[in-house]
Amino acid sequence: MKSTKHPIVLRFAGMHPSDISGYEAHRYRKYGDLGHIDPSKPKPRLLIGTTNWAEEALAEIKLIKIETFAAELTELDRRKRRKDLKKRRIEGPRDPWRASRHGPLREVLLTANKDWFEETQSNDELFNTVREKQFEERAVAWLKEHFGDDVIHARADTDEQAYHIHAVIMPRATVHKYGVECHMLQPSIHPLIKNYEAAQDSVGEWFSEIGLVRGEARKRAIRDALNSGKAPPEKRRHVRPAEWRAKEELRLAKEAADLETRRREVAEREDIAEDVISYAEAVSAGDIDEDGKPIKPSTPTRAPITPDRRTGFGFVKARKAFQAVAKRLALRAAIKAKQAAETRIAAEISEIKKADATILEIARLLPKGLRGKIADVRRKLTASIMALDPAAKGRGRKPGQQQSGPE
Template sequence: MSVHSKFDNPQPVNAPKPPIVLRFQGLHPDNLGRFDMHDHRNGGDLSHVDLDASGLNEVLHCEPRWQEAIKAEVAGAKRDNFRERMEALRKKGRKAERTALIAQGESDPWRRCSGGPLREGILTVNKEWFGGTGQAEWDAEKVAAFKKTAMDFLLKHFPDDQLRYANAHHDEEAFHIHFVTAVWTEKVTANRGRQKVLQASVNPLLKNYEHAQDLAGKAFAALGIARGERRAEARRVAKEAGEDIPKKRRHIPPSEWRADQQAAGYEVANEIVDAAHVEAKEMIEDGRTTGKATIRKSRKRAVKEARRRNAAATREIAAAERHRKKEERAAIAACKETADAETALVTIEEESAKSVEAAQVAKEKLQKVKAETGVEAGKLQAVKAETEKAQKQRYSVQAEVEGLSAKRDHVKDEVAAVKVELAEVEANVVTAEAKLSKAVSLIKRLVEGIDLLGGAVLRWISAPEASDGKFGWGPNAPKPKEERRRIVERMRPVMPKLDPLAQSISRTIDCILAEEREEIAADAAYVLEQRENMEADQRAELTRILDANTLTDPTSDGPAR
């Protein structure tokens, strides 16, 4: 039987709720194409994207060609705002301001703002709430619940077509929703008339981000997701209390975070490679030094021992040979001295046998020395084998170091290639933006030229030859030469484009006037037929009307091209 501790006052453990993430940043209409390219994974930084899961991304809200619609709305607002302001200045009789406005041209329908007048936003929560990293580990029910709550929240707080686009991304670490808002409003003043402008602060969420975080926290509370930290409120409280004010936390974009991580990885890789180089060099130097010292010592010791033993054996053989010769000489002398030759011969044979035995012993010692020399030679070969093994290990370490160096060089080459590609993309973007800016400028001038033709500031003077036609000043043209010169400078780039339109307007007006003048001339001719019954002054007046309505070719000095 087991005994367990007893808890008299158990308390539940509440894990902290993950905070909702709601962020906004400015977006310029000219950057909608770049936004769409990244949103559809057609370009930009895709290193953090699982492209195999990109097919699961889904558009949750948008109208067809929503980007073109926003750009068309901006262009229409610029045109209408310009006309409204011109009309307001005309009603107030401010000719100088109208002239200045004509010179200035149309302007963007928004005030200067960081990033742009549109708002790009993101809604998400920590990936652990969904179940882990990546689509494969997410809880499908949680994803669906988050998606529904998010769209209910966005549609409620961005009404009247303020929400222009929303897309759910399934191909990154955490599920999230990208969205774009455009908040239009109208302002009416005596000096400007009715102006339609993009102003994000009209929406309460975009005007006060703390309020937006409060509303988001309430909307997602049912899912167990809390509001984020109240940092702005904490700073205000600290300021009122005279305490140290916490620093504002800067949001680090994922692309910047990944770049920092990549740079840190490169630094670690370089450090590892450098450390491997140093360690390999130390190992190679140690192995080389140890091998050389071992070989040198073993070689000296073996040679010295072999020389010593060879010298000893040589000395013993020489001594035995000297002793044998000495005994032979003594035996011969004894035989000469002794009459018994047989006894002398026996003595010589015995001494010779001893000499042979001594020589055999010396020979055996020499063989033994040779055997010992062979053992030392074997040891020397073993030392050489160990040295070769150390050399092979050194080559292996060098190969590993060279492999690491090659990997580092490959990584550097890839980074350099990415930088070159990025530079080319940025250069292409700059070129495209320059071309777009030039085209927009020409379109502005062309629209201004059409307005000048429509406002009778400029007119077309026809000629018998179509190529001899030219622009002339209309009745509403400014009188000062300096103002006329400025208009000519602005219109010069688009004069060739305005020619066909001006000729068409001139022909249309001439046709209408010709018909009206023919009718008046016919009426006057009819009346003149009755002049016999009229007084002289009446006939003269009718003649004047007839002459005044006869077709003529008016000419006027126009602006030089």
């Protein structure tokens, strides 16, 4: 397998003494983000410190607090500052470190890409742990070299995706205070904690002997870009594995939900299309009417349209569409028939009116007695004609208006 240059990964994270109990619970896989843990793999292995390191660390911190508090009270008493002495007795011991958002302890993470651990020149070992042993030896040596006894705990996590090492540093310092030497926790006493770039340079050189390289010098690249007047590279924010996994699980769940929604929509459209086709085939074959009611038994060559099938959404949709079209066609046919009838009636009424005009001309030539009889008959005939004329409907004669006739 061709070897690839992989970077050594080093991370420092602030840690408060109150975080130790949660840290230990996760070490024993009882608390925290456990979704990525593989129970079939070996449990975390202790590398530095005792199994009771957490209790020992907390007890030591408590002892430092009490010793410093006693030294302070002794100094106030020696200086006869009774008021301050009384006040400090009420307040009690203070934390033996300067308050900061990071806390006085440091958690260290050392690892590399999982592909690097899987590269091996030997097939003798079942789980290919050659690289893990090489990495572990270098990591323990680097921690002891640069932090000495302040490394109160280190462990190897082998039950996650990539092998990695966690360590806890308790930076002990001694200061002259209250007339005596007092202990306190001070992370800056370690140059590699104080200077993050120096720490990256250090591990890059230390692990180069086993084929790893220093990670990208982003801070240096940003500084060089600013000094040369160029735009600095975009600043990266380190995302803790638990946070990344939570976001990734949310993204995958959303994609799965969207995929399921699209699958259901496609299946629904397919069902509707199948119902429409079945309806159309059944209507064209004369098996059902436009309301979806059976007309005759289905032919043996086709499956019958069952009641359940007739109640399908697509079937109902097709039936409603067919009924709507049928109603529109029927209405259109009725309108055309009415228009044709009105046209025919109008033509016939026109011919009758012409005949009426002829009768009127003839009546004027007859004696007065005959003209009166013809006028009475003509009025009755005209009323019947106007009742048939659509154009005359709704147009009655005004009160007192008489129909013209032969005099």
